[in-house]
Amino acid sequence: MRIKLTKDLACSQETCSSGEEHDAVLLSPRSTTVEFTLDSGKKIRAFSYEYVTVDTAVV
Template identity: 65%
Template sequence: MRIKLTQDLVCGNDTFLKGEEYEAILILPRSTTVEFIADSGKKVRAFNYEYAKVASATEI
């Protein structure tokens, strides 16, 4: 799923800014926590209050 960050995330030396979009996957089927891969190759997790789901063209 495609997500858009609703707040800045800081993970180690990496900073992910509000408004950036990423391709992410749910951690568990019933979870709202997602994981995406940063440009550095690091896996980053975002909680449901830190992102919004972006509708893709196939979902409309």
């Protein structure tokens, strides 16, 4: 799924800004928490109030 962040996320020294889009996966079928990987390889989790689903296809 493709998500767009609605809040700034910080994990250690790396940050993700509001408005950035990422390819993410749900942690479990009944969960709304997603996980995505930064270019550096670090995995970040976002909760349902921190992102919206983007309806564009991944190319």
